[in-house]
Amino acid sequence: MKLGVFNDGIDTAGEQIYSILMIGQSNMSGRGELYADAQINNPNCVMFRMGRWQKMCEPINPDRPYFGINYPSGSCLATSFADCVANEYGIKVGLIPCSDGGTGIDAWKKGEVLYDYTVAITKLAMRSSKVIGIIWHQGETDAYNPEKATAHKQKFIDMITDLKKDLGLEDVPVIIGELARNYQRDFGDNPLIINKQYHEIANEYDGFAVASSEGLELKADGLHFNLKSLREFGVRYFEEFKKLVK
Amino acid sequence: MKLGVFNDGIDTAGEQIYSILMIGQSNMSGRGELYADAQINNPNCVMFRMGRWQKMCEPINPDRPYFGINYPSGSCLATSFADCVANEYGIKVGLIPCSDGGTGIDAWKKGEVLYDYTVAITKLAMRSSKVIGIIWHQGETDAYNPEKATAHKQKFIDMITDLKKDLGLEDVPVIIGELARNYQRDFGDNPLIINKQYHEIANEYDGFAVASSEGLELKADGLHFNLKSLREFGVRYFEEFKKLVK
Numbered sequence: 001m002k003l004g005v006f007n008d009g010i011d012t013a014g015e016q017i018y019s020i021l022m023i024g025q026s027n028m029s030g031r032g033e034l035y036a037d038a039q040i041n042n043p044n045c046v047m048f049r050m051g052r053w054q055k056m057c058e059p060i061n062p063d064r065p066y067f068g069i070n071y072p073s074g075s076c077l078a079t080s081f082a083d084c085v086a087n088e089y090g091i092k093v094g095l096i097p098c099s100d101g102g103t104g105i106d107a108w109k110k111g112e113v114l115y116d117y118t119v120a121i122t123k124l125a126m127r128s129s130k131v132i133g134i135i136w137h138q139g140e141t142d143a144y145n146p147e148k149a150t151a152h153k154q155k156f157i158d159m160i161t162d163l164k165k166d167l168g169l170e171d172v173p174v175i176i177g178e179l180a181r182n183y184q185r186d187f188g189d190n191p192l193i194i195n196k197q198y199h200e201i202a203n204e205y206d207g208f209a210v211a212s213s214e215g216l217e218l219k220a221d222g223l224h225f226n227l228k229s230l231r232e233f234g235v236r237y238f239e240e241f242k243k244l245v246k
Numbered sequence: 247m248k249l250g251v252f253n254d255g256i257d258t259a260g261e262q263i264y265s266i267l268m269i270g271q272s273n274m275s276g277r278g279e280l281y282a283d284a285q286i287n288n289p290n291c292v293m294f295r296m297g298r299w300q301k302m303c304e305p306i307n308p309d310r311p312y313f314g315i316n317y318p319s320g321s322c323l324a325t326s327f328a329d330c331v332a333n334e335y336g337i338k339v340g341l342i343p344c345s346d347g348g349t350g351i352d353a354w355k356k357g358e359v360l361y362d363y364t365v366a367i368t369k370l371a372m373r374s375s376k377v378i379g380i381i382w383h384q385g386e387t388d389a390y391n392p393e394k395a396t397a398h399k400q401k402f403i404d405m406i407t408d409l410k411k412d413l414g415l416e417d418v419p420v421i422i423g424e425l426a427r428n429y430q431r432d433f434g435d436n437p438l439i440i441n442k443q444y445h446e447i448a449n450e451y452d453g454f455a456v457a458s459s460e461g462l463e464l465k466a467d468g469l470h471f472n473l474k475s476l477r478e479f480g481v482r483y484f485e486e487f488k489k490l491v492k
Contacts (some may be wrong), residue, residue: 051359052359059312
């Protein structure tokens with residue numbers, strides 16, 4: 001498929017792109033510090049925009065403004081993840097950003113707008129790429145409430161099962177990131193409840209793995225991973241991804 | 247529809263949003279200078295992201311990176327346009343960004359990825375808004391070639407007719423912006439040919455109007471309107487929009 005190229009676009013026609021779907025809430029979208037000179041410039045990494053592929057550049061998942069709000073879009077964990085995948089396998093990697101801040105697991109159910117957005121966008125991306133992985137980070141919104149935290153596991157399984165089926169991606173690995181160990185929020189033990197569920201999922205189901213958040217640091221907001229830890233977290237996602245790739 | 251709100255999102259549940267579809271190429275996407283303190287902060291203007299509405303903030307149409315390329319996403323004409331519409335009618339206005347730089351009219355044909363992306367995104371936006379206008383700026387890619395310039399009119403009419411039909415928006419006004427008068431590119435008279443066609447369309451078809459580019463200034467790149475002229479252009483789009491609104 002010819003992708004229509006002008007002097008400010010990039011031409012990916014004829015190249016095989018292996019894509020990664022990004023879903024979850026703010027710590028997948030990425031609220032890390034954003035500096036031009038901290039960009040990972042890998043010519044083999046691209047991101048999905050308006051149905052076409054563009055040079056990978058943060059913010060990759062533009063779910064929020066950049067000015068005038070508390071938690072603007074910023075650097076994310078997918079950047080170092082994509083960089084590792086491209087380098088390890090010598091392939092062109094495309095990121096499909098569908099993550100949205102502040103969204104609990106109920107907002108991701110089939111038929112909700114986030115789910116349907118993800119299906120629509122990923123189908124468009126599949127015209128010009130092959131999806132090889134799904135990366136997920138979510139749970140903070142459900143961690144405010146012990147009942148929601150306890151119900152998280154089954155709701156996640158239902159959602160991801162629907163999603164993989166609707167996209168024909170049943171065999172594609174899913175990497176889940178642990179919630180942070182050190183939020184400065186009124187979460188109690190709920191993040192630990194959710195992390196335990198994620199590890200249960202990885203033990204009970206094929207094709208799931210969990211990246212550890214041990215030692216990762218948050219920004220001063222007490223809620224979002226900082227740039228350095230996002231880079232490290234992306235590498236940990238990659239290490240888990242490698243174990244699942246056949 | 248409840249839109250799932252967290253501490254960094256905005257709650258639009260229960261509010262009527264009147265939306266505007268942005269399509270075309272780089273001068274619709276916006277390549278103007280981007281400054282935090284030049285933002286138009288209107289609490290009645292929002293933009294569509296991941297299926298939900300967020301505070302309007304440039305870059306509204308994130309079709310390009312912000313770092314490391316010649317023509318990054320920047321300020322755009324839709325910002326002052328939305329501000330005028332919200333203020334004039336006392337309504338909440340939502341922008342649906344589907345414009346993509348470097349795309350000739352052939353890339354916008356029904357079945358091409360940009361067209362299908364636009365249909366998918368606009369349908370999602372129509373779950374939580376009523377579309378009241380379509381704004382278009384395109385033609386530079388077709389202006390490199392006199393045959394393409396001459397063929398532009400019919401291709402545009404075919405595309406926009408399909409699009410309005412597929413979205414059920416037959417009665418929604420379309421505002422087209424003239425190409426600039428002063429590109430520093432090898433365009434010859436082709437921008438004038440395309441502008442003449444746009445005025446013919448406005449004369450021949452109901453529901454179309456053309457915003458003048460007279461006196462507007464380009465950036466040093468000789469291709470893209472500067473911030474000041476984008477603000478002015480948005481106001482001109484609004485003046486034309488007002489004439490078409492019943």
